[in-house]
Amino acid sequence: MLSNTIALSIAFCVMLLISPKGINILHRMKFGQEVRDDGPQTHLKKQGTPTMGGILFLIAISIGILPFIGEVSGLLPAYLLGLGFGIVGFVDDYLKVVKHQSEGFNPKQKMVSQIVISLLYIAFLYFYSGRANDFLLPFVKETSWSLGILFFPVSLFIITATDTGANFTDGIDGLCSSVTAVIVFFLFLVDRIILGGAELGALPGAVLGGLLGFLCFNAHPAKVFMGDTGSLALGGFVVAMAIQTGTALYIPLFAFVYFMEVLSVIMQVTYFKMTHGKRIFKMAPIHHHFELLGWSETQVVTIFTIITILACFITGLALEMT
Template sequence: MLYLLLYPLHKYYSGFNALRYETLRSVLAGLAALALSLALGPILIDRFRALHIGQTIREVVPQTHQKKAGTPTMGGLLIVASMLAATLLLANVLNPYVWIAIFVTLTFGAIGFSDDYFKLTRGKGLGLSGPAKLVWSFSCAFIAAAWLFLYLGFDTHLTVPFLKNVHPDLHTWFYIPFAMLVIVGCSHAVNLTDGLDGLAIGPVMTVALTYWVFSYVAGNIKFATYLQIPYIANVGEVAIFCASVIAASLGFLWFNAYPASMMMGDVGALSLGGAIGTVAVLCKQELALVIAGGVFVAEAASTIIQRYYFKATGGKRFFLMAPLHHHFELRGIPETVVVIRFWIVSIVCALVALSTLKLR
């Protein structure tokens, strides 16, 4: 909104002309999101404590987690509020790509909020059932994908990492399910990763930073042509959204670092994962998400492997516990060490994903 109000003034004051650059507005949006999250964090924590909105701990997780019971949860509201406020202030709100990202963030956040709310009110961690969350997630993802491909006429060719001349066309009716799978898969993978203090939010920031770069270069015809990636007019505005995600997440980490005084809950994990998956689709770097989000992929894969191995072997376990971070905990590695090492892996994955821009 500020962009639409202030940028026209460049006709009279040349300094406002700088607002046309996504890089500057990304910095401003990041500062705004960071300031909001740091300012609102203590208020939300006190409010959640007063309302007894505390984390419920399942019995199946390591016993060391039981001491976290009662920690204020649903901190994802802090992230979502901060990032959306900053995006609306600094991005061009007439850009449809920005609204698709906002739509997925809000709807997936609503699904997560419902799950968190039911866990609190029903007790014993009884939130939305797994099938219910998937149905609602795929429904919201379908609206976003249909909006993108049927209404906006989005290109349905894939960009394959490291292969510059390979662009398979899935066509609309195959690409819509594929886009839905990317969005929902990323959302639930982030949710599975959110099991230790600060664990999920670190990779969220590294992946969001990766896609800040991807969205910026995809929306810049000179960079896109030079790097031989698909040019998508106006998608550069999504970079402001990504910068808001990074900064709001950084502010949340202030309160989520070990020992956490606030947890994000499903409202944060599902919305952030959905946002990242949507941005991956918007800037035509869906397959690179497997690389950039390597930590999320490993966490989701470990859960799937554990489940099917358990059924196939009649009760045996492939990992000591799934998702993967619990396996390392049960091997005696301290929680903080697991978190930092996962962050390091996430940074390496992000760098490899960014290298696909040039290594083709």
């Protein structure tokens, strides 16, 4: 508990110290957000707002965990998965924002990069971490699923899906930051209560501190956006914490907003192709649908965050049952 408190405080203070100067640097380097023409009209005023702000909280998180890097064996691989995805997101952002390549990374290059990073992480856990690689089965008392070699494909699917969910959730001022902050705090409690803090160490505290500091500048009206640099990194941190605490199969429950964001895109694209142009939602991901229904950005963020709190509470009850 003490190490997480210290890591949270360090990361939060570092964010407050570096963000004003960092945002100015991003602005001078013309790392500005490009807004979709077909999106909500209220987003047009965001054009040019500095993006790639995920760099800032990755710096803060890295400094926050530095005093505790050797504290527990699970801290470093979880941190490196998030950092690795953050680097992939940075390259993607750089190509889109600076080089004006509309797609950023070639989709195949991006997917291959994420798969390689994921497999290195999974292989480390499987061969070198010494943990059982078991997942708790939701709502089944005192039962876990020992995956064996299936740990590779199952974990790869979960990592890819979760990271995509975090990426889709980033699209409204403060949305991904707020939702992920609740999820990270929940996973910290899981690590403390179930594992006694033996798996994640100070990482949840550092991530939470970095996010809370970032929210001071990312809440509506946002002065900076996290970009793929931030959203992919956050997805990596969240899924690593879930896998290493054995709660990966609970992700659709406690990260319900991530799940719905991905599902809304899949539904929209599938229905659009099947009906030759008809839509289920006014716009996907689903947070834009509610915006186009007339909800303000603040309303969307508040309600989605409350949903996440309730989802985490229900997951906690489910874990108590097991």
